[in-house]
Amino acid sequence: MPIQKVTKDDILVKSLEVFRSKGYHNTSMADLASAVGLLKGSFYHYFLSKEELMKEVLESIESNLRHQVYPIAYRHHLPAQRRMELFLKQFSKVVFSKDGGCIVGNTILETANHYPPFQKILQSLINEITSSLAHLYQENHSPEIALKLAQQTIMEFEGAVMMAKLYRDGTYYKDCYLRAIKRIDA
Numbered sequence: 001m002p003i004q005k006v007t008k009d010d011i012l013v014k015s016l017e018v019f020r021s022k023g024y025h026n027t028s029m030a031d032l033a034s035a036v037g038l039l040k041g042s043f044y045h046y047f048l049s050k051e052e053l054m055k056e057v058l059e060s061i062e063s064n065l066r067h068q069v070y071p072i073a074y075r076h077h078l079p080a081q082r083r084m085e086l087f088l089k090q091f092s093k094v095v096f097s098k099d100g101g102c103i104v105g106n107t108i109l110e111t112a113n114h115y116p117p118f119q120k121i122l123q124s125l126i127n128e129i130t131s132s133l134a135h136l137y138q139e140n141h142s143p144e145i146a147l148k149l150a151q152q153t154i155m156e157f158e159g160a161v162m163m164a165k166l167y168r169d170g171t172y173y174k175d176c177y178l179r180a181i182k183r184i185d186a
Helices: 008-022 029-036 050-068 070-074 080-095 103-111 116-137 143-167 171-182
Strands: none
Touching: 008 029, 008 050, 008 103, 029 050, 050 070, 050 080, 050 103, 050 116, 070 080, 070 116, 080 116, 080 171, 103 116, 103 143, 116 143, 143 171
């Protein structure tokens, strides 16, 4: 395989897809190098370890969410239901994949108790998602109820993703999406 010139961003994007489909533990450095089109030895010039790479992948997801998703919850010129629709659609584009489920949820299940650097980033992601959803729910609910609804929404989405993946049926996710929107006015 010829050595190609790639950027660190190219590696992060392609590695994210490998981690989504294979999971953290089932992904080897050879898998990652192959996905990017590099020899395994050349891959180490960019990242010294799989752990270092995954940490940067998670930081990249966090950055994407911070710039592309969280601000949607605060666009007060739009009705809360519309903001929720846009928020969930954009959130789905960043973290969900058809074959691999939710990169955030999968990584939490696989690594949170074993890799403290991942745990810190993952907690930050969940906290920010919760805050954004709670802000949307505060349109018609007290802060306490809004927070509980936000937490419930996250738990329900992760369960819906799991069920959709297990049964190869996207209606679990679609139903959860509709319930999250309805909770704005409930």
